[in-house]
Amino acid sequence: MTSCYPALRGKFGRTEYFLTTMPVSELVSRVKFPVEMPEWDDGSIEERYQRKLDMRRIKKELAPYFSKDHNRFSGSLVLAVLNHDAMEFDQMSTITGDLKNIPNLYRNAAAEMGFVTMQGQEMLVPLDGQHRVKAFKIAIEGDAADGVTPPAARPNIDLARDAVAVILVRFDKASSRYIFNKINRYAKPTGKADKLITDDDDAVAVITRRLVAGGVIPQRLVNIDTNTLKEKAREFTTLATFYDANKKLLSALPVPITIHPEKLPAAERDLRMEELRDEWRRLLSGIGQWKRATGDPTQAGDAARVELRMASVLGRPLGQAALINGYALACKKGREHVDRDELVKKLDGMDWSMGAALWKGLLVKPNGKIMAGKSASNSAGTMIAHMIGAKLTRKESDGVMKFVHGNASEGHHLPEPIRLG
Numbered sequence: 001m002t003s004c005y006p007a008l009r010g011k012f013g014r015t016e017y018f019l020t021t022m023p024v025s026e027l028v029s030r031v032k033f034p035v036e037m038p039e040w041d042d043g044s045i046e047e048r049y050q051r052k053l054d055m056r057r058i059k060k061e062l063a064p065y066f067s068k069d070h071n072r073f074s075g076s077l078v079l080a081v082l083n084h085d086a087m088e089f090d091q092m093s094t095i096t097g098d099l100k101n102i103p104n105l106y107r108n109a110a111a112e113m114g115f116v117t118m119q120g121q122e123m124l125v126p127l128d129g130q131h132r133v134k135a136f137k138i139a140i141e142g143d144a145a146d147g148v149t150p151p152a153a154r155p156n157i158d159l160a161r162d163a164v165a166v167i168l169v170r171f172d173k174a175s176s177r178y179i180f181n182k183i184n185r186y187a188k189p190t191g192k193a194d195k196l197i198t199d200d201d202d203a204v205a206v207i208t209r210r211l212v213a214g215g216v217i218p219q220r221l222v223n224i225d226t227n228t229l230k231e232k233a234r235e236f237t238t239l240a241t242f243y244d245a246n247k248k249l250l251s252a253l254p255v256p257i258t259i260h261p262e263k264l265p266a267a268e269r270d271l272r273m274e275e276l277r278d279e280w281r282r283l284l285s286g287i288g289q290w291k292r293a294t295g296d297p298t299q300a301g302d303a304a305r306v307e308l309r310m311a312s313v314l315g316r317p318l319g320q321a322a323l324i325n326g327y328a329l330a331c332k333k334g335r336e337h338v339d340r341d342e343l344v345k346k347l348d349g350m351d352w353s354m355g356a357a358l359w360k361g362l363l364v365k366p367n368g369k370i371m372a373g374k375s376a377s378n379s380a381g382t383m384i385a386h387m388i389g390a391k392l393t394r395k396e397s398d399g400v401m402k403f404v405h406g407n408a409s410e411g412h413h414l415p416e417p418i419r420l421g
Contacts, residue, residue: 002118003016003026003118003120004115004116005020005115005118006113007019007020007168008113009112015175015179017168018089018116018169019165019166019167020166020168022163023033023162023164024136024140024160024161025140025160027133027164028140029350030122030123030124030410031123031124032123032124032414033126033133034124034127034130035052053131054118054131058131058134058283061078062135063139065135066159068297069390073172074164074165074166076129077133077164077165077167078126078127078129078167078169078183079125079166079350080125080168080172080179081168081171082122082125083121083296087116087118087119088116089116092114095114124168127180128183136159139155140155140157140160141155145353162313192240192243193240196208196239197209197224197239202262203261203262203269204246204247204250204261204262205243207269207270207272209320211242214277215292216281217236217237218294220298221234221235221236221237221294222235222236222237222239222242223238224238227241227413228317229316231306233305235305236305241320244321245263245320245321247261247262249324250276250336252327252328256335257272265386268324270402281387282341285308285313286348287347287348289315292308293315310354311353312352312354313354313364314352316370318370318371318372318376318377319363322384323384324362324381325381326382326383326384326387326390329381329382329384331343332384334390343389344389346387346420354368358383358415361403361404362380362383362404363377375403379403382396382399382400383400386400386414386417387415388418
């Protein structure tokens, strides 16, 4: 069956391409994925990996989005056209005849406008956007789509009629594989901080952004670009650290949530956000080092934050995460019977200096540098929970000792908890 698409012709480097739109149903009916192409079997290990579809991401994230979200959208796809011998581009001038009646301003542009026609034998290979194309197929076909058990989403007929922007290039084995490999090799994955700024489906991300916008931690003091802080950074924490802390605190509220925190419905999300606001007021006002670090968010207070980062584990995102982990664990173990203000007083009474013996092997390496990773913040959090009065299980206490002392952990014991005078 012959199909005709309005198109713009362009050239980038040595590659001629056509920019057009295509109904999603036609796109998925013509598609052939790189992983299915024996012509590329001689590719390197890296190239073979780039061809592999991440079906978990497609079924869990992309297909449900295209199937359920009425505000769905997709950027342009780059497609190589196989069996393109009969594919033609007809310039507007060949259809309308003389372009003299077109104003000079539009004449040159009109020369690259026209129509792409396909005769039906053409196949489309995604060079960029293969995950989206697979998600389109699943969202349209549901459990009829190949490789989908159980179905990721109910079939969406409206999506089949949507027009998606595509960039068509004629398939050539060498050049098409080259374009595919370069696009996939140099594509930059979205960082955690970027996702938190833009994600409206994750309730914790929405809460985190609103708490920052509301000044719980002044926006100037939250690094939204990276997941780490340099020693001389003016910020107090990072958006990713604040997000993880909010998720942990949500799990430790007096009345626990009954569903995954990221899936909270809007009404409950807003109520829980107010509970978190109270928790942060308690923590930021009750822990002296944090109170001093966030009290003056202007440039005049930057030196104090840098000084804290150099001297105390509470000036580092890892130490901040450990404190929240410990506080949340202690709250969960006591739940509605725990005195949260008392826990904060105990936290404030701890020695948080980088040189404190408690943090050696937990948060600080033998060379005096801060550690990295969730294992460190989780183990330190368990120790902190113990220090402020939480009763650990044997497994929890043994896990902390093994993290610090390794195979030589036998015979080592947890230090005495803090007691308020």
